[in-house]
Amino acid sequence: MNDPNGPFHWRGRYHLFYQYNPAAPAHTNIHWGHASSPDLAHWDRHRVALTPTPGGPDEAGCWSGCVVDDDGVPTAVYSGIDRNHAGLSSICLAVAEDDGLMDWKPVPAPVLTGPPPGFDVTMFRDPFVFRFGGRRWALVGAGHADGTPSVLVYDCEDLYAWRFAGVLVDGRDPVASRTARLPGSASTGWECPQLWETPGGDWVLAVALWDGDPRATVYLTGRLLADAHGNPRFSPRAGGPLDHGRDFYAPSVLQHTEADRALLWGWSWEARPQQDVDRAGWAGVLTAPRVMDVHEDGTLRVAPAPELELLRASEPFGAGPLPDAYDLEITARSPATVGLLRSAAGAELTVGLDPADGTVILDRSDWPRSRPDGSGPLVLRTPPGAQLAVRVLVDGSLLELFAGDRAMATERVYRRPDDVAELVVSGEDVQVRCWEQGPPNPA
Known part of the structure; x- marks a missing residue:
């Protein structure tokens, strides 16, 4: 397994999906695995949720994305790549066919077949859907030919008809530039963008730093503002490493509005030799859920989800x-x-x-x-x-x-x-x- 995807609270259960190769401990042949829990501590593993479609836009993998409630229909929004993707994904949809989210039906045509024209985008992936100003929007992680990383934003009030709404924030922003230039972690693309609002009204943007390989994950705190056309723009005031360890990447967040909190999971990759991975027969774990908030100075506030105490002897x-x-x-x-x-x-x-x-x-x-x-x-x-x-x-x-x-x-x-x-x-x-x-x- 690798990236967590689409944490979703539905009918009293937490659902967590994740990138998953059911055939081998290798980073290829990506499906979506699925687990659910009533309490964030005890999890049931379910059958595979999303499978690549031969000849379809996701035939080379169902990669990172999210799950949203589309007028009562749980819908997965994810990056699909074909055999000739060259770093650019399509944005695909799949709809749940039952309340347990066990059976999913892919929508045959992607809602986006690639980046907007005229932007010279060389990396385009990992949609994340959120609400702002009474509308639904989506972020997509991107990198540009001149080496500038960015997060693009789309209006997707109609989940089947997306409109490009510009750049949410990019690597030329002074705060973002300082934050994303961690020692040894300069990036040419930002992937797996995640955005959430804290109970105090601050907004947090997390991005994974990519330069041809995954490097680190950083956060920015600040304000989400509407431009002259009503499109969201992010104004950072502070930032730093989301996780200071060496083995954390590609987080996914659940804005759990009923509980007025944001929960975050990350992927922890293997740091052992490949022969040890092959011998074990598995690779990759997800972190425990973390409750995310912001201190008054704009720095991140983080704690393990209190439900984890249910596992204590x-x-x-x-x-x-x-x-x-x-x-x-x-x-x-x-x-x-x-x-x-x-x-x-x-x-x-x-x-x-x-x-x-x-x-x-x-x-x-x-x-x-x-x-x-x-x-x-x-x-x-x-x-x-x-x-x-x-x-x-x-x-x-x-x-x-x-x-x-x-x-x-x-x-x-x-x-x-x-x-x-x-x-x-x-x-x-x-x-x-x-x-x-x-x-x-x-x-």
């Missing part, structure tokens, strides 16, 4: 052997270090906290990876204070770290046979509680 512990899946809370009032994993050579995977300095340091230096992007300590910064809280979610190789409500990092840490997983706490004023996470729903 009845009693916490404060030290000792660690299970394969656990939920860890750390609260420090002075410098502290929490060890999670120890190698046979004595190296440790640790989380260090310094409240006065406002830093959280994840040291994963001794756990090698196949991706050429370094392995030194990762530093997350929070406002200095008298107390610092950290949450760590681990499920097998997936580690998700939340530094207060200010920063998050997703990492893949693969245990070796001789590694020792043990919770070891050092520090004078630190409280640690850890819960084993329950097994997944077997249904």
